[in-house]
Amino acid sequence: MIETSQATDFKAALLADGFTGDLVVATDPEYQASLLRFAKNAQRNAAMVAFVKSAEDVSKVITLVNARSTGPGSIHVAVRGGGHSTSGSSSSEGGIVIDLSRYLNTARVDQERQLGYVGGGANWAAVDKEAIKYGLATTGGTVNHTGVGGLSLGGGLGWLMGEHGMTIDNILQVTLVTSDGSILTVNSTSHPDLYWGIRGGGPNFGCVTEFVFQLYPQRPTVFAGPLVFPPPLLPTVMDAVHEWYAGASEKEAAVVAMTSKGSTGTPLVIAIVFYNGDEEEGRKRFSKLLSLGPIVDGTRMIPYEALNSLQNGTAPYGGNYHLSGTVRGERGIKAETAIQLFDQLVEIASAPGECATDGVPVMAVVWEFFHLKKAASVASDATAYRMRVAHPASPIMIAWQTDGPEATKDAKNRILQLKQRLDEGLKDSFGGGRGKDDTGYGNYEMGNPQATDAAAPLYGENYPRLQELKAKYDPAMMFRSWYPIQPTRVVT
Numbered sequence: 001m002i003e004t005s006q007a008t009d010f011k012a013a014l015l016a017d018g019f020t021g022d023l024v025v026a027t028d029p030e031y032q033a034s035l036l037r038f039a040k041n042a043q044r045n046a047a048m049v050a051f052v053k054s055a056e057d058v059s060k061v062i063t064l065v066n067a068r069s070t071g072p073g074s075i076h077v078a079v080r081g082g083g084h085s086t087s088g089s090s091s092s093e094g095g096i097v098i099d100l101s102r103y104l105n106t107a108r109v110d111q112e113r114q115l116g117y118v119g120g121g122a123n124w125a126a127v128d129k130e131a132i133k134y135g136l137a138t139t140g141g142t143v144n145h146t147g148v149g150g151l152s153l154g155g156g157l158g159w160l161m162g163e164h165g166m167t168i169d170n171i172l173q174v175t176l177v178t179s180d181g182s183i184l185t186v187n188s189t190s191h192p193d194l195y196w197g198i199r200g201g202g203p204n205f206g207c208v209t210e211f212v213f214q215l216y217p218q219r220p221t222v223f224a225g226p227l228v229f230p231p232p233l234l235p236t237v238m239d240a241v242h243e244w245y246a247g248a249s250e251k252e253a254a255v256v257a258m259t260s261k262g263s264t265g266t267p268l269v270i271a272i273v274f275y276n277g278d279e280e281e282g283r284k285r286f287s288k289l290l291s292l293g294p295i296v297d298g299t300r301m302i303p304y305e306a307l308n309s310l311q312n313g314t315a316p317y318g319g320n321y322h323l324s325g326t327v328r329g330e331r332g333i334k335a336e337t338a339i340q341l342f343d344q345l346v347e348i349a350s351a352p353g354e355c356a357t358d359g360v361p362v363m364a365v366v367w368e369f370f371h372l373k374k375a376a377s378v379a380s381d382a383t384a385y386r387m388r389v390a391h392p393a394s395p396i397m398i399a400w401q402t403d404g405p406e407a408t409k410d411a412k413n414r415i416l417q418l419k420q421r422l423d424e425g426l427k428d429s430f431g432g433g434r435g436k437d438d439t440g441y442g443n444y445e446m447g448n449p450q451a452t453d454a455a456a457p458l459y460g461e462n463y464p465r466l467q468e469l470k471a472k473y474d475p476a477m478m479f480r481s482w483y484p485i486q487p488t489r490v491v492t
């Protein structure tokens with residue numbers, strides 16, 4: 001913990017050292033605003049927030065932390081990209097936040113080389129909007145206010161992954177500031193060990209101030225939109241989705257959500273479909289689903305840059321949220337299991353409790369049907385991210401209104417209850433449920449991503465190599481807020 005007087009002293013020292021961004025401490029008028037996150041419950045009271053303008057600014061902060069530390073980890077450092085971690089992994093209680101979102105938040109495009117240069121604190125809206133001006137795009141997040149930083153360093157699942165693979169598969173280079181303050185250019189020939197490690201283990205190795213992404217030609221409009229169904233149709237919807245998915249091309253994808261409270265204020269099934277092509281063909285591909293009689297059919301041709309905003313309304317910035325994830329298998333779900341799970345979702349969401357004192361929380365389970373072949377064509381040891389052929393991811397989200405730690409605890413418990421029911425319920429559906437090594441997708445914050453033992457199961461057979469890398473680049477574990485990799489040689 002840094003005391004307020006110490007933080008003021010840090011601020012003065014950084015300014016004297018030529019720090020060019022903004023430094024905010026508890027006595028500054030904009031302090032509360034500087035702590036804001038996507039999830040209110042992920043906000044923490046940092047001693048100082050450093051809104052950096054460059055890699056050099058980041059390096060100055062890290063150098064000062066090293067100079068003033070009384071031992072490994074004595075000053076907690078967090079890096080904030082888009083600020084969407086619901087567990088608080090980009091926040092710090094009493095430490096220093098290196099915040100990239102105020103200044104390093106833009107994207108620029110090299111049209112000729114089809115490259116995107118993206119700030120470490122940008123969100124996906126910035127990338128999508130800039131790239132499509134040149135008829136280009138890459139795989140990004142499906143809610144476009146999500147940050148490029150955390151999403152890219154932890155994997156990156158999105159609508160375009162059937163054609164272009166995961167986001168990590170399109171990272172060509174990063175500028176990384178490591179725990180000794182070095183500013184490194186990391187790519188396949190410069191620090192190739194780190195290039196391997198940051199693609200999946202990213203937040204463990206430093207602060208990325210710039211990404212260089214491979215971009216691809218993208219048509220200006222796509223066929224996409226939501227189809228809303230009443231809960232009793234869930235089994236029929238899932239059958240239709242599985243039938244479509246079995247023959248889907250890499251240009252198609254869908255997500256199916258069961259939510260305890262949709263736009264009608266009642267439980268709903270929402271399927272969002274996507275075809276990277278024209279309307280006539282898109283309607284053909286999803287004809288079975290479209291014929292089921294949705295109560296709302298919002299499918300239409302939309303500008304490409306609107307695709308990743310289709311789900312923005314389900315997760316507005318600044319509420320209380322807890323995100324977690326599980327996995328689903330390849331086969332269909334039995335009708336009775338689907339109905340049972342939906343009932344359980346509604347029951348868990350509407351139970352009385354600490355997080356329900358200001359209104360009933362909203363819970364949703366999302367089953368993603370992205371085309372996985374391209375991602376799975378990369379070997380599981382080619383990048384730190386290994387879950388290439390594992391069961392597809394399935395995020396679960398709870399949103400609630402009551403502030404405070406007790407409400408957060410209650411909300412997390414509800415997610416745990418639901419996950420248990422899902423794992424049990426899906427054992428005999430969805431191709432047998434979760435596999436032995438199937439931890440799910442790290443960015444969906446499985447369990448507690450800050451726990452000291454969280455990294456080993458996530459990285460599996462890639463873990464020893466990551467531990468070596470951690471020992472080389474961050475032996476004192478300055479970066480330990482996201483599945484903290486334990487170095488092979490611990491510094492005392």
Ligand SMILES: Cc1cc2nc3c(=O)[nH]c(=O)nc-3n(C[C@H](O)[C@H](O)[C@H](O)COP(=O)(O)OP(=O)(O)OC[C@H]3O[C@@H](n4cnc5c(N)ncnc54)[C@H](O)[C@@H]3O)c2cc1C
Nearest residue numbers: 079081082083084085090120142147149150151157208482
């Ligand atoms: C509403 C919502 C929708 C989502 N949709 C998707 C989706 O479609 N696809 C998908 O794959 N995931 C999705 N996710 C999960 C998402 O990938 C993670 O929440 C991710 O951590 C968000 O990144 P961020 O930069 O916004 O978060 P932050 O909270 O800023 O950061 C998360 C972690 O990454 C680190 N970090 C962030 N930026 C940097 C950087 N530049 N350098 C070093 N470390 C950094 C932080 O220190 C922290 O540990 C979604 C999450 C939410 C809440």
